[in-house]
Amino acid sequence: MPELTMAELGYKKHLKVELFPTIWCPGCGIGTIMIQLAIVLEEMGLDETNTVIVTGIGCTGRMGSYLKHESVYTLHGRTLPVAEAIKTVRPELNVIVVAGDGDTASIGGNHLIHTIRRNANVTVLCNNNEIYGLTGGQTGPTTPTGTKTLSSPIGNPNTPINLQGLVRSSPHALYAKSTVYHQQHLRNAIREAIEWNGFSFVDITSQCIENNGRRIGFASANEMLTFYRKTFKRAAKGAELLNEHEIGILYPVDHPARNGQADGAAAAAPPGAPADANGHAPKVEATSAPAAKAKPAVSDDEKARRRAESQKRLALMQRLDPAVKIRVAKGEISLADALREAGVDPAELES
């Protein structure tokens, strides 16, 4: 069991636990977002004197009532103008907007576009569950094409909104994508977003089992989380765009912290290189300079092979005695030897 940090132990003081259980359905993903937010607030030492939570209408909007922070529960879709004005009047406050995808991108879509344009220094945590949950499950702006909902009985005919594209249209905004399964990543993303000086947006895929999941074939919230575990992968370092089912944090293009590429393409000419006829330093291929530092590229096929191998090892490990498993994990004994001792043919490893 990994050691708990102090923040993980202390996050409860940010929550009104006396109001629990929450109104959210069992299996809902919003609670995970709330707890990760509370842990980040604890880590960063934010409290009710320096942080204001602005929430919208919908299931997600109720988060404000469970957080021990001053909060404004705005009209449907109007979180961003309220948040921007609070930040304008009181620049010393951290203003965190928590809203659903319908609130942020549909009824509040115009405000989203223009708050991004004005680069308001607020953080948006968007609970993206791809559905209007509170009203029973209607098509939302992020509902995938073809999904059947109460308001699209033969499948959603439209393409979901491109939140990444919207946010990244600004040269100053930070965009992060995470899921409620990848909790450590989510926590980092929230922290990074709150620390970001400018507009930041965390797009959090989460499950709505009751009003979406069951209708599209999931039996339980656990299945949906398993689905996130299996389908969502971390984006490659230096990615400029997150593909579908990739999680990551995208900084503006010219930001030094951008995905570990701080010392990237802007490579200077190697010292001592001869100048060309016009006196200019010779051009260097952008890829050549950082090549020495970069890890060797791994092809998708190779990744798939490694993933299959590790899964096979995992399956074989299940057949071992727990005490032996620990020894294998510690490296005291190789898996092949352990299998041999247990009477399993180690050749299965190769097949």
Place this chain on the structure above:
Amino acid sequence: MRKLVQGNEAVFHGAVAAGASYYAGYPISPSTEILNIASGYAAAHHREFRFLQAEDEIASANAVIGASLAGAKAFTATSGPGFSLMQEAIGYAQKVGVPSVFVDVQRVGPATGMPTMPGQGDIMQVRFGSSGDYTPIAFYPNGTEEAFRVTVQAFNAAEESRSPVVILSDTFVGHLNEIIDLDELAAEITVVPRDFAPLARHVAGQPRFFAGVLMYESGANAGEPATADADEYRRQFYEAKQRHLDVAGRYALYEHGWNRHAEVLIVCYGIVSRVAAPLAADYALFRPIRIHPVLGDELREITARYREIVVVEANDGQYADLVQLAIGREVKRVPLLGGRISIEAVRDGVERVLAGGPGEAPFPPAATERRRPSPLEVGG
């Protein structure tokens, strides 16, 4: 220093004198001058005054709410169509108790209407525009100096009642240029300060939760939704209503042009009262300045002295309905609608209704002939 000041400009300077430090708005004639002046003022005084040109009136109204909760005295200005977009936010500010000021420089509606001829068609929108029940306070000045004073009073009333207060105006009042002394005016006002802690300054007790849904405000379950508790709703509703009525009572502003020969009282406000001023020789005039809630006691007492009450206004008789309801007595109405407002139209209308005729002006017979001929007609 005495100088020529426009009605809209006077509203802005009144707001600053009252302590306003935040303006959010969206350009719309005939209120745009306020936005322009606010942006210039913010550029020159960026430490004490903030300005936002929002993407629409919905955003400006909500930004005003956010700024006010954060501790600034905030206001916005718009015209009829934008005021319609702000209604939801005004309802929110009523529910949550957000001191704020909304200026509506009216033009002829509905919708884009006759941009930007003067009208008074938003009287009922101020009263009933948002969903649910609430008791709004609204003022309607008819000149530049009064626009300044009334704006200060609107900000004070907003603080005292903790509610959004509306300043009504119209194209003529907004664009009226009069010579006034802003410094002298600013010296004689009193300003009501904010009396509740802004966001994140309320460290002593439990953190607050400003919500448009019904919430328990105190007690063991403070902060919990009370969305099914009708008794709690009644308690909060009547508390707010009483607070608004109490504050409105302190601003029972009106003008009564008494005339001892007159048996007829003309009730009018805003630009119509300026146009109708020459009629003071023949009629008594009454001009409500605090237009909502309707001046019930004052109207009952004053109208009792007259044989006939005629309400003249640049709409289809919106305020006449409210006056009739308040005094419990039939009033005659001269609906001028909007657009061209002239002393002749007012005088003819009043004489017509007093003679038992309709308040509406007859269509001029030449109206169809003034139609712009089509190119086909010209060619043929």
